Amino acid sequence: MENDLPFRGKIIVFGGDFRQVLPVVRNGTRVQMINASFIKSPIWRHVNILHLRENMRSRDDSAFASRLLAIGNGDEPTVSDHMIKLPNHMVIPSTDGVSIEILIDQVFPNLSQHVGEGNYMVERAIITPLNEDADKINDKVVEKILEEGITYHSIDCVP
Structure with a gap:
C-alpha cells in the first residue's frame, strides 16, 4: 500500500452514533471533548456516511428509543456538569x-x-x-x- 491515501486506500467501516461516542478527556470540558472527537479529525473529510434505516436494538422498546434520541439531541435535562440523571431502575x-x-x-x-x-x-x-x-x-x-x-x-x- 505504497500511497498517501487515508488508511493507505483500505476501506474502513466505523460504526455507532457519533453523538454518543465522545472520547474520554480526563477532567475535560464539553468543548474539549467535542474538539477531540472523530468529526474534528483531519480524516473526517474522507468519510462517507451511510445511515441505518432502523434501530434494531430499540425496535421493540419505544421508550428506550425515545430516550436515546432525547439524549443524542441534547433534549434530556442535565443535572450538574452537563450530566444526565439516569432513572433509578437503570442504576x-x-x-x-x-x-x-x-x-x-x-x-x-x-x-x-x-x-x-x-x-x-x-x-x-x-x-x-x-x-x-x-x-x-x-x-x-x-x-x-x-x-x-x-x-x-x-x-x-x-x-
Missing part, C-alpha cells in the same frame, strides 16, 4: 465488588442454567470504557460459569 448503587455481582446477575440472570446457550449470551452485554474493568467483569462471569477450573500445561521444546 445499580456502587458498593465495591458487590455492585459488579449485582450487575452481572441483572444482565445474566440464572447464568449457570444457561451455560452453552449461544442466544442467551449474545443477547446480553456489559460495556465498560476501561479494559481493566472489562477484564474484572469477564473474570467474575467466567467464575460463575465454571464450577472448577482446569489448567492445561504446554511446553515449547522436547526435554
